[in-house]
Amino acid sequence: MTGLPAYRVWALPGIPEVRTGDDIAKLIASAATADGLPGLADGDVLMVTSKILSKAEGRVVQADDREAAIDAEAVRVVARRGPLRIVENRLGLIMAAAGVDASNTPAGTVLLLPEDPDASARRIRTGLRDTLGVNVGVVVTDTFGRPWRSGLTDVAIGAAGVRVLDDLRGGTDAHGNPLSATVVATADELAAAGDLVKGKAAGLPVAVVRGLSHVVVPDVGAGAGDGAGGADEGARALVRDAADDMFRLGTSEAVREAVTLRRTVREFTDDPVDGGAVRRAVAAAVTAPAPHHTTPWRFVLLESAESRVRLLDAMRDAWIADLRGDGFTEENIARRVRRGDVLRKAPYLVVPCLVMDGSHTYPDARRNASEREMFVVAAGAGVQNFLVALAGERLGSAWVSSTMFCRDVVREVLGLPADWDPMGAVAVGRPAVAPPARVARDAAAFVTVR
Incomplete structure (x- = not known):
């Protein structure tokens, strides 16, 4: 089947329990170079679960009242049903409970999302370049539900060295029809692919995709800014502007916000x-x-x-x-x-x-x-x-x-x-x-x- 489009994805074993202050890039480099593993190469993309970044960055907080932590992270409520709240958090992400997670953390504490997931991704990318000499893309992932669809999937909340959006507008399809609205969320597709091998409870927080080097921007090089030569916008580019969001409002909150507007x-x-x-x-x-x-x-x-x-x-x-x-x-x-x-x-x-x-x-x-x-x-x-x-x-x-x-x-x-x-x-x-x-x-x- 030589010549057919293909890629390979695998979970990276050997990442220990992460604690505050740990260097995630060094942990990944050590795990990736263990015996029997293919290592990392230029053009690979790493999917890194946000939880380990939150732990490394000290985003574990005492919170006997999880609702108070959600209040602190939320900027507006989009929808509410009983105790469940879908909110917009300070990163502009629309998600359940503002991303505040009480799982995989000691009792009486909660995990908050990284302060700046794009910056977290850049640090990992730079660290792997400095440690292993490889140019890789990094996608920070978290689990989302989706309107009108059952089930959960991982999406990108941070990225570095990856073209997060593939804008096909202005091109044509196989039949010559113009593409006027096609912008592919590449980083989200990578996040979902990684989730298939990481799993939700397998203790495998990092996955590697090989074979899609075209989505990785050129190496930053010595002295150049991150993303030099490529469109390295970070995952923030995936957050739709409020003015363009046709589905911005939730249920009863829609009425209140429309009145406020x-x-x-x-x-x-x-x-x-x-x-x-x-x-x-x-x-x-x-x-x-x-x-x-x-x-x-x-x-x-x-x-x-x-x-x-x-x-x-x-x-x-x-x-x-x-x-x-x-x-x-x-x-x-x-x-x-x-x-x-x-x-x-x-x-x-x-x-x-x-x-x-x-x-x-x-x-x-x-x-x-x-x-x-x-x-x-x-x-x-x-x-x-x-x-x-x-x-x-x-x-x-x-x-x-x-x-x-x-x-x-x-x-x-x-x-x-x-x-x-x-x-x-x-x-x-x-x-x-x-x-x-x-x-x-x-x-x-x-x-x-x-």
Whole structure:
């Protein structure tokens, strides 16, 4: 079978129990050169279980309460079910319990992941080069579960000397079809291959792959930076940016984070807004509660620049007339109009409207007023759903009340029925700058218990 693509993988025996301060590179070099073993060669890739690095680096901590250790390592909770938490840890990894492990460590202690797994991998690579004179790649591995898939597998959390991603975009497949989205997670595939021979409980923390030298970057050489001549980004490159992660949120946490993401945005980029995303937000809006099984929401989408300018010009003229009638000076009027320009800065506008279809009419005015209040509350619930859904689409928004002060003008310009009540306008677009940090509010200050 000479000439066929192939590689060999084996577990490296002879690694002793690791203690704080041990030199992992020297332990691996000693084990690899034992009698009867093939040793290490240029182009080999080593898969090193993160646990032995954690022990060597003193990441064993006293923790009678494992949950407290998880709290310290986590930066946000992605999903929770009973005592199990899937979290994002300080390395940006989404994993169970932040990688805090209570196995293979004395009672009353837990293992934390290495402080910097990429740096750990670089130290091992450099140590093996200095000790054995070989150019190898190193992948630091840990065990992950996966969304929508049963079972566990090892993945790369640190790497050195390895092209962790193989970007095939721009090439073609065997049939000549262009590859537009194919980026292979090479380091994760290596980690899984190593796990097949290391096992989870066999006491074999290191595996070697031979025959895939094309994934190893050239030797650093004397005086050169690590990875010189090759793309040595480390495993951090495998962590998807939040902005590109379609599956960033978990279960109930998704609702809370989406609500938190909803911020009033007043500066937008010129990027066009996807009308499909706005329509999906409308679909979320109309799931809001409403009285008498009614549907009191209507959403007018101003997708053309002409419709937006025509409406905003008419509203501005009506507002100026009102301000003059109230006795404001021209200078004061000009200042107020400038402050109201947030709607003009947005590439997309939505005018939510309230309709009273299905409302009840009562003999006394008090009950009729309450009836309208119920519908107004339902309209607000729909708009809130809409704003939160826009945030989930990574769109910024600002709900401005101005259309409520000139409803007749809005109805006339947009050609709306007489019974549609504009409930403000929502500016929609891509945020030009990140919003400032939200001022923390103590929920207890808004709660009364009886």
